[in-house]
Every structure is written in C-alpha cells, then in structure tokens.
Amino acid sequence: MQFSDFGLDNSLMSTVEHLGFSAPTQIQQQAIPAAMAGHDLIASSKTGSGKTLAFILPAIQRLTKNRALSKRDPRVVILTPTRELAKQVFSQLRLFTANTQFKAVLILGGENFNDQVKVLEKEPEFIVATPGRLADHLKQGHFYLNGLELLILDEADRMLDLGFSKELTQINNAADHRKRQTLLFSATLDHAQVNDFAKELLKKPKRVAIESAHTEHEDITKRFFLADNLSQKEVLLQHFLTTETSRQIIIFTATRSDTDRLAKLLTEQELNAVALSGELNQSQRNQIMDSFAKGQHKILVTTDLASRGLDLINVSHVINFDMPKHTEEFVHRIGRTGRAGTKGDAISLVGPNDWLSFKNVEAFLQQKISFAKVDGIKVKFKGLKPKKEKVVKAKVTVVKDNKAVSNKPRKVIKKTFLDIEDAGAMKIIKRKKLTPDQIEDSTKKEQD
Ligand code: AMP
DSSP states (O other), rough: OGGGGOOHOOOOOHHHHHHHHHSHHHHHHHHHHHHHOOOEEEOOOOSSSSSSHHHHHHHHHHOOOOSSSSSSOEEEEEOOOOOOHHHHHHHHHHHTTTSSSSSSSEETTSSSSHHHHHHHTTOEOOOOEEEHHHHHHTTSSOOHHHTTOOEEETTHHHHHHHHHHHHHHHHHHHHHHTTTTTEEEEEOOOOOHHHHHHHHHHHSSSESSSSSSTTTTTTEEEEEEEEHHHHHHHHHHHHHHHHHSSSSEEOOOOSSSHHHHHHHHHHTTTOOOOETTSSSOOOHHHHHHHHTTSSSEEEEEGGGGGGGSSSOTTEEEESSSSSSSOOOOOHHHHHHHSSEEEEEEEEEEEOOOGGGHHHHHHHHHTSSOBBOOTTTTOOOOOOOOOOOOOOEEEEEEETTTTTEEEEEEEEEEHHOOOOOOOOSEEEEEEEEOOOOHHHHHHHHHHHO
C-alpha cells in the first residue's frame, strides 16, 4: 500500500514525500482509512510504529474537506499523558499544518496560564494538550467545545493510569454531540479502564490491533543482568558505559533522587550525563530534552517521565538501572531505542528489589527470560523463590443457578481458593489444613 492510496490532500502528500516516507506503516494502513471514513477508532500499536501520523493525517484531511461546525471553537483536540509527548505530537502536527491555513496550539501544565488564555483567544483549529491544564481552561470558559469535530486520545491507558479520567470525562462531556468523531490510541487494549472508557466515549468503534505491547520488538535486543545490590548495579553500569559501542543512552531509575544521584556520579566520571526529573520546572525540562535531542549530552538519566512516546532517533541504548514498577512501562522505556527501523539495545539490571517487577515483566512479555553475565563481575543473587503456595482442604459447595450441585471436600491451593471465593459461583463452607500425604491421597481419589 502507498500513501497515495489514501486519497489525501496534496498538501499532506507533499509533506509525506518531503519527509521521505515511502510507505505507510501497518497502523497507518489500517487506522487512516477507518478514520477518514468517519469511524470512531480504538487502536493499539507498539511504540515507535508511526501512530502519530495515523491520527494527524486523517485529522487534517477532515478539516480540509469539511466545513467547520463552529467558526470559533477548536475543531480537533489531541490529548496526551505527558508534556514531552504533547510537544512531540505538536511538532509533527506543525510540519503538516505548515502548508495549510490551520492554526495549532500547545497547551501544557506548568506553563504560563495567562499566555495560554491569549493563545486560545486566537481561536485555533487544533489544540494539543495535557488533560489537566486543558480541563482548567475549559472550566474557566476560555474556550468551548461545541464545535469539536475530532477528539484524539493518545496513550489513553497512560492518561487513565495517571488519574486523568475526571478531566477526560469533563472534556468529553463538553463536546458531546452527534457529529463528533473520537480516536482512542492505547499501548494495550487489555486494559479494563480503557475498555470501560471506550464504551462511554466511542460510538461503534472500529478496533485496530496491530501489535500489542506484548509483541516482540525485533529491532531491540533485550539483555537482563542480575545484581546483588546498588553498588553492584553501579559497577555493571560503569562496565556497559565503557564497553558498549553506543550513540546516545537513556538510563531509567526508580526515583527522582536516584536520577540526580546517578547523573552526578556519571558526570564525576567525566561522562556527559544529564538528569531529567519531574522536580524540574517545565522550561528546565524543555531545555534538557532539547539539548539531549540535539546530541549535546550522551546520557540522559530519568524516571518513567521520559518512558513514553519520545522520538529520539539517536538513542542506541536504554538501560533500566531499576526495573519499572508499572509493568507495561518496560515496553515504553525500551521503545525509546530501535525507533523507525534502527537497531537498539535494552539492558536491564535486576536486584532483589526488582525481582517482583522483573517477574511481572517476564509474565507480560509471555517469555522465559534468562540472565546474561559479565566476565569478572561475580553476582551472588540468583533471584527469589516464589512463596510456597498454601494448600488447604476445603469443603466446597458448587452453586449453579442458585442450586447446590456438589458438596465434596476438595484440595485447593490458596490462590485458587481465593479465585473460587472471588468467582462468586462457589461458596466455601469449611477449610482445614492438610498434610502433603493427605493432599496426595485426596487428589488421587478425585482423579479416580
Ligand atoms: P511514532 O510512533 O508516531 O512516534 O513514530 C515513530 C517514528 O516513525 C517517527 O520518527 C516518525 O516520523 C516515523 N514515521 C512515521 N510514519 C512513518 C512511515 N510511514 N515511514 C517511515 N517512518 C515513519
């Protein structure tokens, strides 16, 4: 399939050609025609797959072809979970609106409120925003959404995880009319809150699931290393920084204080590192991201603040100094490398405190992960054993259609036991602990 097959406006096609994109990516192939046909959309696609254009192109196309519902209200609102991602979406949008008469503005938390009021008074057609600040302006009547034609939620799962559901509902309600189209993008579609939200916001949506967050990213080599403690992690880090052939590197830590401490440590070792943490104000954050993007720093040390969306083509390595607390962040973190067909390396350090997160990542990726070793670095930590599952004997009454259909004593593992209670279909009457022999015995009897 070619971009020319979509029937896009000439101005959009010339920008696509100018950027040198020869063919649409998979998400673009599926999402663009569905969105251009006016359908609501719920789409998942792995990080770095070109999803920004998958919504920007149909959005501009729609505005080019349709008359505005209102002359004053914004016609397209794009919401993203983080300021960094919003800036990135905005810069792609600007590339494509440059040849049009449409105005696009960026409304972010942490920036001057009154300046934003002035910007909104210019009645832009496009707003790219983080939800909290946009909802504030909406509440104060600085703009209205009666004429909104397209609401785009980028990384909806992350927005909901960050607790923006109230603001999203508020924005949705302000633009609740028949002609509105909604496009929802999420890293994963197995997210209960996203699905509930989609039911509320979308009308008969088309589902586009290209590759889920679980899918192996072919261009990224993942390596995992065990570490006894923090100082051993630092030794390992030092080893990678001095032995790997790398372009730029992003190091993820668990906390802001670790970010600063580690960046300082690396700077003392005359490595060109900079820390990006949420404690900085927005202009400091912008400055750091800009200088990193321009290649003025080799290493960026950060928290999950920078794990989403950022498109930095020169990042060859991602190092998880600590494993992420939220499992799906793993995929986003490592997705900062291996962008747009380049190769990337993801190195993860797993100490005792990371073990649970590591096991969750392993389950999430649906693969058995083995650990690599570094010659000359002796690690004692071998991982933690799972807690022994408690086996109990319970008399279980199985209830179906409000009738007891069985009342046999059974062997149940504690976890299963809880599931049974949770399922609600079965009622536990009595339980007592069994010795291993009794368990084996009762299992045999059941099998007989
Ligand atoms: P995204 O997933 O939207 O962050 O895009 C990831 C990167 O892929 C960005 O650098 C885009 O400019 C680039 N990109 C988007 N669409 C295409 C395409 N059709 N062909 C090649 N690169 C693309």
